Amino acid sequence: MSRISHVFEQLQQHGRRALIPFITSGDPDLATTLDLMHAMAQAGADLIELGVPFSDPMADGPTIQRSSERALAQGVGLRDVLAVVAEFRRKDGQTPVVLMGYLNPVERMGYDAFARAARQAGVDGVLTVDCPPEEAGPLTDALYAHAIDPIFLLSPTTPESRFPVVARLARGFIYYVSLKGVTGAATLDVADVRNRIHAMRGRVGLPIGVGFGIRDAQSAQAVARFADAVVVGSRIVQAIEEAPRGEAVDRVAALIREIRSAIDAGVGAQA
Amino acid sequence: MRRYDLPDERGHFGPYGGRFVAETLVQALDDLRNQYQRYAQDPEFQAELAHELKHYVGRPSPIYHAKRWSEHLGGAQIYLKREDLNHTGAHKINNTVGQALLARRMGKRRVIAETGAGQHGVASATVAARYGLECVVYMGAEDIKRQAPNVYRMKLLGASVVAVDSGSKTLKDAMNEAMRDWVTHVETTFYIIGTAAGPHPYPMMVRDFQAVIGQEARTQMIELAGRQPDVLIACVGGGSNAIGLFSPYLEDEAVRLIGVEAGGLGLESGKHAAPLSAGVPGVLHGNRTYLMQDDNGQIQETHSISAGLDYPGVGPEHSWLKDSGRATYVAVTDAEALQAFHDLCRLEGIIPALESSHALAYAVKLAPTLDKEQILLVNLSGRGDKDIPTVAGLSGLAL
Numbered sequence: 170m171s172r173i174s175h176v177f178e179q180l181q182q183h184g185r186r187a188l189i190p191f192i193t194s195g196d197p198d199l200a201t202t203l204d205l206m207h208a209m210a211q212a213g214a215d216l217i218e219l220g221v222p223f224s225d226p227m228a229d230g231p232t233i234q235r236s237s238e239r240a241l242a243q244g245v246g247l248r249d250v251l252a253v254v255a256e257f258r259r260k261d262g263q264t265p266v267v268l269m270g271y272l273n274p275v276e277r278m279g280y281d282a283f284a285r286a287a288r289q290a291g292v293d294g295v296l297t298v299d300c301p302p303e304e305a306g307p308l309t310d311a312l313y314a315h316a317i318d319p320i321f322l323l324s325p326t327t328p329e330s331r332f333p334v335v336a337r338l339a340r341g342f343i344y345y346v347s348l349k350g351v352t353g354a355a356t357l358d359v360a361d362v363r364n365r366i367h368a369m370r371g372r373v374g375l376p377i378g379v380g381f382g383i384r385d386a387q388s389a390q391a392v393a394r395f396a397d398a399v400v401v402g403s404r405i406v407q408a409i410e411e412a413p414r415g416e417a418v419d420r421v422a423a424l425i426r427e428i429r430s431a432i433d434a435g436v437g438a439q440a
Numbered sequence: 441m442r443r444y445d446l447p448d449e450r451g452h453f454g455p456y457g458g459r460f461v462a463e464t465l466v467q468a469l470d471d472l473r474n475q476y477q478r479y480a481q482d483p484e485f486q487a488e489l490a491h492e493l494k495h496y497v498g499r500p501s502p503i504y505h506a507k508r509w510s511e512h513l514g515g516a517q518i519y520l521k522r523e524d525l526n527h528t529g530a531h532k533i534n535n536t537v538g539q540a541l542l543a544r545r546m547g548k549r550r551v552i553a554e555t556g557a558g559q560h561g562v563a564s565a566t567v568a569a570r571y572g573l574e575c576v577v578y579m580g581a582e583d584i585k586r587q588a589p590n591v592y593r594m595k596l597l598g599a600s601v602v603a604v605d606s607g608s609k610t611l612k613d614a615m616n617e618a619m620r621d622w623v624t625h626v627e628t629t630f631y632i633i634g635t636a637a638g639p640h641p642y643p644m645m646v647r648d649f650q651a652v653i654g655q656e657a658r659t660q661m662i663e664l665a666g667r668q669p670d671v672l673i674a675c676v677g678g679g680s681n682a683i684g685l686f687s688p689y690l691e692d693e694a695v696r697l698i699g700v701e702a703g704g705l706g707l708e709s710g711k712h713a714a715p716l717s718a719g720v721p722g723v724l725h726g727n728r729t730y731l732m733q734d735d736n737g738q739i740q741e742t743h744s745i746s747a748g749l750d751y752p753g754v755g756p757e758h759s760w761l762k763d764s765g766r767a768t769y770v771a772v773t774d775a776e777a778l779q780a781f782h783d784l785c786r787l788e789g790i791i792p793a794l795e796s797s798h799a800l801a802y803a804v805k806l807a808p809t810l811d812k813e814q815i816l817l818v819n820l821s822g823r824g825d826k827d828i829p830t831v832a833g834l835s836g837l838a839l
């Protein structure tokens with residue numbers, strides 16, 4: 170069983186939900202990325218999404234665009250991201266790491282070379298935002314061959330007839346994009362998301378995480394009542410951006426603790 | 441004769457093309473493909489399109505035998521397909537009329553577009569005014585500075601122009617921002633892509649709307665010269681004017697096809713916009729194609745004297761035509777394009793767009809190597825009025 174599936178199984182047994190923070194590797198620099206990963210795991214993150222910076226982040230709003238630009242300004246590329254994961258694995262053998270980014274850096278490295286290197290570094294899942302299942306066959310083959318879970322998106326515009334198309338290739342968990350828009354956009358409509366998650370249950374056969382519109386502890390708590398995982402991205406990246414030099418790690422850890430306890434309190438009250 | 445019937449059902453031209461977009465856009469692209477395929481067969485839609493092209497755009501555009509210039513170069517006869525004489529001054533409007541008619545039939549009241557030089561933005565704003573649609577044009581902040589007259593033209597036509605400040609602040613970033621708008625307003629908005637690139641069905645659809653260029657040329661060349669040309673030459677930014685001219689000739693293998701990319705300061709300088717000449721395949725803006733990128737797969741900044749060619753990618757069908765050998769791609773420098781610009785002004789009384797001047801510059805190289813019976817047909821994709829401030833600036837004049 171993959172590290173991702175194992176984490177979800179453990180959480181489910183204890184009636185808990187996964188908290189998945191997103192940060193961009195190399196923002197503000199690679200050393201801080203490593204510190205942030207350990208601090209977030211300590212503060213209650215169950216899985217870490219690590220953004221691979223790309224020059225043309227079409228699915229991202231201004232906050233994550235800027236973080237990508239900060240990382241690129243230092244020349245951070247896919248190989249550096251893998252090196253950070255390998256470094257992280259020296260101390261943390263449990264927390265799954267999912268790379269999130271765009272297809273081109275992976276194409277450039279070559280699917281098989283990438284999958285091999287990612288596995289060696291200790292990567293557990295890969296989400297390429299601009300590679301829908303129809304185009305993903307060769308990539309998923311390479312990932313399966315190296316025991317890495319391909320993560321796929323479902324969106325508010327995905328017709329139910331497509332659920333099986335996505336579910337056939339997806340492993341680990343399904344990432345439900347909670348709104349029509351880019352990362353960090355307007356707040357989400359909780360009732361609407363709940364209905365969609367209900368429609369997916371039983372049809373995708375994997376845990377379902379929700380991301381894109383979760384801006385604070387309160388919305389994380391609301392979503393955790395019906396989703397298996399909550400992904401928080403722009404809010405954390407914003408905290409990194411706003412932190413004075415040297416304070417990003419403490420601020421992010423505090424934010425993770427706050428969201429963690431809101432999620433647990435909400436789910437506890439429900440039980 | 442080899443039959444040519446690409447793309448396949450999923451929008452692939454061999455390994456190129458496809459539909460590399462976030463999940464949120466998949467359904468919208470399915471709808472667009474279905475609606476486009478339906479209207480491509482619909483006699484009423486085709487009749488309306490033909491009517492608009494004739495009475496609003498001013499088609500057919502003439503073909504002109506540039507005799508003085510041909511004599512001056514001392515070789516092949518050069519003919520020019522005069523897309524510069526279209527309403528709004530370039531080939532771009534052939535496509536925007538088609539897409540706007542489709543948007544109306546799909547019940548979309550809002551259109552968005554990306555633009556580099558501003559020609560596609562102007563052509564989009566124009567048809568939006570003509571058909572009563574709301575129009576938002578995304579344009580890189582750098583290009584807004586370079587192309588001030590076109591920015592004002594779009595505003596006169598009632599469009600809002602949004603400055604894009606991310607990345608390199610040019611055409612590719614404008615396209616990113618247009619995609620972000622589309623993903624946010626996908627139910628009400630039609631995205632009018634301005635070149636034969638992007639996710640399926642755009643490369644196919646834009647090609648089909650631009651194919652009127654080559655279709656007219658096939659008839660006109662028989663009337664004018666009694667035969668088809670030996671060589672077709674067109675500049676390649678995203679590749680829409682080139683594929684529009686080439687596609688009706690693809691199965692006619694006696695006709696050589698040459699696409700001309702922006703060589704900027706020279707391919708060896710790295711400062712150019714010539715992905716087919718000096719790039720490698722990758723995925724950007726919804727399709728797999730040749731791209732200018734570094735070893736990490738980051739898209740590189742481009743340079744060209746002409747804003748309309750200043751793009752790191754190219755339509756996927758050109759990538760396929762390159763690999764298959766059916767078309768050849770070359771690059772000419774800023775300086776060569778500028779020289780051809782001045783030559784056409786002085787010898788033929790035509791001010792060409794700087795984009796089109798790249799195609800002309802390659803004719804300058806090729807014509808003298810051929811004999812006087814040979815025929816080159818060059819796509820004069822647009823007129824140069826928009827470039828007058830740039831050219832004047834290079835001569836040290838501020839207008």
Ligand SMILES: Cc1ncc(COP(=O)(O)O)c(C=O)c1O
Nearest residue numbers: 559677678679680681748795822
């Ligand atoms: C006059 C003219 N020609 C050519 C181009 C390049 O586009 P494409 O390669 O799609 O024809 C442009 C783009 O702005 C243009 O304005």
